Amino acid sequence: METSPPIPLAVLVGIQTPDVDDVAHEASLGELGRLVKTLGYEVVGSVSQKREGTGAASVLGAGKLEELAALTGGSGVVTSMATAPMTKARRRFEGTAENSEPVRTAPDTARKPEFVIVDHELSPSQIRNLERATSAQVLDRTGVIVEIFHRHANTREAKLQVEMARLKYVAPRLRESSGGGGRQQGPGAGESTLSLDRRKIRDRLAELKTQLEAVQRDSDQRRSARRDQLRVALVGYTNAGKSSLMRALTGSQVLVQDKLFATLDTTVRTLQPETRPRVLISDTVGFIKQLPHDLVASFRSTLSEALEASLLLFVVDASDPTWEAQLEVSRSVLREISADTVPSRLILNKMDRIDDAGRAALMEKHPDAIMLSAHTPEDVSALRDTIIAFFEAEMVDDVLMLPYAKQGLIGEIYENARVLSEEHDETGRVLKVRGLPGAITRLQRSLAAH
Ligand SMILES: Nc1nc2c(ncn2[C@@H]2O[C@H](COP(=O)(O)OP(=O)(O)OP(=O)(O)O)[C@@H](O)[C@H]2O)c(=O)[nH]1
């Protein structure tokens, strides 16, 4: 007898608003499908509809809602739903869509899908309405992303951050109907379970915040120890190939996977073969369209990594037809934290998937971009040269006097600068060095200190 639990089945729901073209709409639903797959669910169909907005009480129009409910085995109606009058423009936009787009679904699924996954952020009441009409569990895009982060978080910092984001997502969605008994008590039964739950969440959030602050103090210290070092951050959309490039540039074994949000923790490694001073590369969490705000805020270590780097490499999957929109998502997240002042280069990755005509078109449109494949060693080696040349242009030459009494600092000098020559006189060593201005200033300061 088969005992393992069956894979949950899911139907996707997408609303195409007037500002979204067909390619972007398809891509968004495709991406949602991959997110849902990452969660371990199987997508058995999708329902999509053109509408003016995503704010309607039941998200879909009445007809589409019935089609969806037919798939999931629900009634198709939200009892308390008020139907808004249709404007002329709205009728023109949405008009024929009800019938023109067939519901896409696998032909003979005997089981009814248990999940309806909507490609937009929903209000708690929209979720409730859809659940009533479909008899399925409803998750929105944010819910899916929060859940994936929750499952993938590895380090203590990431775990704490994700738990906070998850609680913040869950709190407003708590409702009487969810969970076990005790919720149906009438008035007078004392504090309701619901407000008790809410209070518990608030307490837990406060506790998490304290723990997180402690962990972050440690990581701030580690980061500030790397200050003035030559630092490059790989940033970009999820699945663009950041970790693949990280592996190729540093010879490290960071996780590379063809799934969304494979990386949730920042890793820092040295560029190989090692340079003097050495260059540090950081791999960071990927961005995604509609990344929930709490998650953006909580990924402080990735964002600080980007903010404090001397060079940002924006990695995109050039073989994805929507890469330009994906790049804009990454740029706008970084803009929000003012990391857009850090010098950056655009890396068009996965060029091995692009034919000559596509390559020529990209080259014409983005003459400054670096085109490469993370899987091609020559490309990676050329990128290494570009990174080194970038820092070389920033570096200055200087002379450091290292008194014999302070020989202990020699390691720090070699770590932070390139020693061009070394002479001895009666007071100590005279070192000609080359390095980033900040690093040299700091070395001068520690030499001057008593
Ligand atoms: N064909 C091809 N595939 C690539 C290339 N670079 C990466 N990939 C593949 O793209 C997928 C995602 O790569 P990752 O390096 O994990 O991407 P990432 O940007 O780190 O993704 P997240 O950690 O999820 O944000 C993997 O299946 C890689 O093998 C490339 O240059 N060419």
Ligand SMILES: [Mg+2]
């Ligand atoms: Mg990664």
